[in-house]
Amino acid sequence: MLKIENLHARIEEKEILKGINLNVKAGEIHAIMGPNGSGKSTLSSVIAGKEEYEVTEGDIYLNDENIEDLAPEERAHKGIFLSFQYPVEIPGVSVTNFIKTAINETRKANGLEELSAKDMLQKIRATAEMLEIDRKFLSRSLNEGFSGGEKKRNEIFQMAMLEPKLAILDETDSGLDIDALKIVANGVNKLRNANNAVIVITHYQRLLEYIVPDYVHVLHNGKIVKSGGPELALELEEKGYDWVK
Amino acid sequence: MDLKDKLITSFLAFENTVGTDTESDIHDIRSEAFSHFETAGFPTKKDEEYKYTPLNSILKQDYNVFPKSENTVEFADVKKYFLHDLDAYKIVFIDGVYSSFLSETTHDGFDVCLLGSALKKPKYKMVIDHYFNKIACKKSSLTSLNTAFSKEGAYIHIPKNTVLPKPIQIIHFATGNEAAIMLQPRNLVIVGENSHVQIIERHQCLNNNAVLTNAVTEVFAAKRAIVDYYKIQNDNTGASLIDNTYVQQLQQSVVAVNTFSFGGKLTRNNLEFYQEGEHCNSHLNGISIIGDKQLVDNHTLVEHKEPNCESHELYKGIYFDNATGVFNGKVIVRKEAQKTNAFQQNNNILIGDRADINAKPQLEIFADDVKCSHGCTIGQLDDSALFYLRSRGIPKKEANALLLYAFANDALSQINIPELKTRITKLIAQKLGVDLGFGV
Numbered sequence: 001m002l003k004i005e006n007l008h009a010r011i012e013e014k015e016i017l018k019g020i021n022l023n024v025k026a027g028e029i030h031a032i033m034g035p036n037g038s039g040k041s042t043l044s045s046v047i048a049g050k051e052e053y054e055v056t057e058g059d060i061y062l063n064d065e066n067i068e069d070l071a072p073e074e075r076a077h078k079g080i081f082l083s084f085q086y087p088v089e090i091p092g093v094s095v096t097n098f099i100k101t102a103i104n105e106t107r108k109a110n111g112l113e114e115l116s117a118k119d120m121l122q123k124i125r126a127t128a129e130m131l132e133i134d135r136k137f138l139s140r141s142l143n144e145g146f147s148g149g150e151k152k153r154n155e156i157f158q159m160a161m162l163e164p165k166l167a168i169l170d171e172t173d174s175g176l177d178i179d180a181l182k183i184v185a186n187g188v189n190k191l192r193n194a195n196n197a198v199i200v201i202t203h204y205q206r207l208l209e210y211i212v213p214d215y216v217h218v219l220h221n222g223k224i225v226k227s228g229g230p231e232l233a234l235e236l237e238e239k240g241y242d243w244v245k
Numbered sequence: 246m247d248l249k250d251k252l253i254t255s256f257l258a259f260e261n262t263v264g265t266d267t268e269s270d271i272h273d274i275r276s277e278a279f280s281h282f283e284t285a286g287f288p289t290k291k292d293e294e295y296k297y298t299p300l301n302s303i304l305k306q307d308y309n310v311f312p313k314s315e316n317t318v319e320f321a322d323v324k325k326y327f328l329h330d331l332d333a334y335k336i337v338f339i340d341g342v343y344s345s346f347l348s349e350t351t352h353d354g355f356d357v358c359l360l361g362s363a364l365k366k367p368k369y370k371m372v373i374d375h376y377f378n379k380i381a382c383k384k385s386s387l388t389s390l391n392t393a394f395s396k397e398g399a400y401i402h403i404p405k406n407t408v409l410p411k412p413i414q415i416i417h418f419a420t421g422n423e424a425a426i427m428l429q430p431r432n433l434v435i436v437g438e439n440s441h442v443q444i445i446e447r448h449q450c451l452n453n454n455a456v457l458t459n460a461v462t463e464v465f466a467a468k469r470a471i472v473d474y475y476k477i478q479n480d481n482t483g484a485s486l487i488d489n490t491y492v493q494q495l496q497q498s499v500v501a502v503n504t505f506s507f508g509g510k511l512t513r514n515n516l517e518f519y520q521e522g523e524h525c526n527s528h529l530n531g532i533s534i535i536g537d538k539q540l541v542d543n544h545t546l547v548e549h550k551e552p553n554c555e556s557h558e559l560y561k562g563i564y565f566d567n568a569t570g571v572f573n574g575k576v577i578v579r580k581e582a583q584k585t586n587a588f589q590q591n592n593n594i595l596i597g598d599r600a601d602i603n604a605k606p607q608l609e610i611f612a613d614d615v616k617c618s619h620g621c622t623i624g625q626l627d628d629s630a631l632f633y634l635r636s637r638g639i640p641k642k643e644a645n646a647l648l649l650y651a652f653a654n655d656a657l658s659q660i661n662i663p664e665l666k667t668r669i670t671k672l673i674a675q676k677l678g679v680d681l682g683f684g685v
Contacts, residue, residue, distance in 0.1 A: 045632075073641065091655060101643070105638045162638070
C-alpha cells in the first residue's frame with residue numbers, strides 16, 4: 001500500500017526527516033511513536049502532500065505509484081486521508097455541506113458520478129450513528145466552536161465518510177477523554193478491512209490499547225530508530241523514549 | 246466642456262423642467278445646494294477624504310446629464326436582477342425615469358412610491374418640508390450636486406405601528422443606450438414609531454457603457470423603528486457609483502445597512518449614522534469582493550450623541566489582482582453619550598501582490614464612560630487551512646473559495662431575508678469563480 005524509501009524532507013532550511021523507510025501493507029495498522037519534535041507530524045504532512053515541506057531525497061509510493069509530484073487533493077483522490085491534530089474552523093460551511101463537497105470532488109476526480117442526495121443522506125446518517133454523533137452537530141459550521149474532542153470526532157466522521165485506503169491519524173488521541181477515545185477507536189476498528197491500512201501517530205500508548213497495531217515504530221530525530229510489535233509500545237510507556245535513542 | 250461646467254450650464258434648464266409651482270422650499274433648497282456645488286466642485290485627490298479614491302478618471306467621460314425619457318427594457322432581460330422568487334414592492338427606474346410597468350407601488354396604509362410626485366403634490370408638503378434634505382450632508386459637494394438636481398427616486402413613508410408585509414426593492418437600471426450617462430437618484434425613507442421595513446437597493450447597467458450614479462438616500466427611523474437596508478452593488482465594469490446614505494435614529498430604533506460590493510468600476514459609499522435618541526442600535530455591515538482595476542471605498546461615520554447606544558460595524562474585503570479597497574471608519578462619541586458601546590472591525594484579504602487596501606479607523610471620543618473598540622487586519626489566506634481542505638480532496642481553487650467564503654461569512658449573518666441570503670451567497674460564489682455546491 002504505502003512504501004517510503006529513504007525519505008528526507010525539510011522546511012525552509014531545516015532538515016526534519018533524515019532517511020525514513022516504512023512499508024505499510026493493506027490490512028495493517030502501524031503506530032509511529034516518538035518524543036516531541038521527532039518528526040511525526042512532519043512525516044504525516046509529507047505523506048499527505050503539504051507543500052511547505054520540501055522532499056530532498058527518497059520516494060513515497062502509494063500502490064507502486066510514486067506520488068511525490070501529486071498535489072494534496074490528488075493524493076486524497078487516490079485514497080490518502082490525514083486526520084489533523086488541529087483541524088481548521090470554516091465558519092458558514094456546515095459539516096454536512098463540507099463532507100458532501102469533499103466526497104463529490106473525490107468521486108469526480110475518479111470518474112464517478114456525484115452521489116445522489118438520498119444516498120448521501122443515508123451514508124451521513126449511518127456514519128453519524130456509528131460514531132454516536134448527534135445530527136444537530138452535522139448542521140453546525142465545520143469545527144467552529146467545537147471542543148477538542150468534537151473536532152477529533154469530526155475528523156473520524158470525515159474519514160469514515162471518505163473511506164480512504166490509507167488513513168493517517170495524527171495525534172488523534174490528544175484532547176480526548178476516555179469515552180470519546182473509545183468511540184473514535186471503535187470507529188477506526190469498524191472501518192478497517194483487508195483492503196485498507198491505518199497509520200496511528202501518537203505520543204502515548206493509551207490509544208493503542210483500543211486500536212491495536214500490528215507494528216510499532218519509534219521515530220527519533222527524523223529517523224525510525226526501532227521497530228517492533230505492539231509490545232514495543234508498552235515498553236516505551238514503561239521506560240520512556242530515552243531508552244531507544 | 247468638463248463635467249462641472251456642463252452641470253452648471255444645465256441647471257437652469259433643469260429647474261425649468263421640474264417647475265417651481267408648489268409653495269415648498271424645494272426650489273430654495275436646490276438653488277442653495279447648487280451654489281455650494283458651484284463653489285466647491287468635485288472632490289480632488291487633495292481632499293483628505295478622497296485621497297485614495299481619485300474621481301478624475303470617471304469624471305472625464307462625456308456624460309449626458311439629461312437622459313432620454315423613452316428608454317424601455319423588456320422584463321425578460323432584467324428579470325435576473327430582481328429577487329423574483331421574493332414577493333416584494335418594487336420601485337424601478339430606467340435611466341433615471343420611473344417605470345410603472347416594472348414597478349409595484351402602494352399607497353394602501355403606507356406610501357411606497359415616487360419622490361418625484363411627493364416633491365410636487367401639496368398633500369406631501371408637510372412631510373417633505375419636515376424631512377427632505379434635513380440630514381444629507383451640506384458640506385459634501387457631491388451630495389449638494391444631487392440635491393440641486395434631485396427630481397426622482399423612491400419615496401417610502403411608513404406611519405407608526407406598521408410592519409410591512411413584504412420587502413421593498415428599489416432598482417435603478419441604466420440601459421447603456423447612450424455612450425455615457427449620469428444619474429442622480431434621490432431616495433427618502435421615513436419609518437414611523439414601532440414600524441418595520443426591509444429595503445433592497447440595486448443599481449444595474451445593462452451593458453458596459455459608462456454610467457456615473459451619484460445617489461443620495463435619507464433614512465429617518467422614529468422611536469423603536471426597525472430598518473433593514475441592503476445594498477447590492479454588482480454592476481458592470483463601465484459603471485461607477487457614489488452612494489451617499491444618511492441615517493437618523495430616534496430612541497430604541499435599530500437600523501442596519503448591509504452593503505455588498507462585488508462589481509462596478511468605482512464604488513464609493515458614504516454612509517453616515519446619527520443617533521439622536523437613547524438606546525439606539527446601529528449596524529453597518531459590508532462585504533467587498535473585487536478584482537482587476539476595480540475600486541471600492543467604504544467611508545462610514547457613526548455619531549453617538551445620546552447615552553446608552555450601540556453601534557456595530559463589520560466590513561470584510563477580498564481584493565484580487567490590482568483591485569483597490571479603501572475603508573475609513575469614523576466614530577464620534579459626544580460628551581453626553583455615556584455608556585456607548587461602539588465596535589468596529591475591518592478585515593481584509595489581498596490575493597496576489599498587486600492588490601491594495603487603505604484602511605483607517607478614526608475614533609473621536611469625548612465621553613469618559615464608554616466601550617469603543619476597533620480592529621483592522623490585512624492578510625492573506627492561511628496555508629495550513631488551505632492544506633486542510635485540499636487534504637480532503639477539495640481542489641485548490643475551490644478550497645480557496647471556501648476559505649474566502651468562510652472569511653466573509655460573519656458579515657452575512659444579518660441578512661434577514663432568506664431569498665436574499667441565497668442570492669448573495671450565489672453572487673459570492675460567482676465572484677470567487679466557483680460553484681460552492683450548496684445553499685446557505
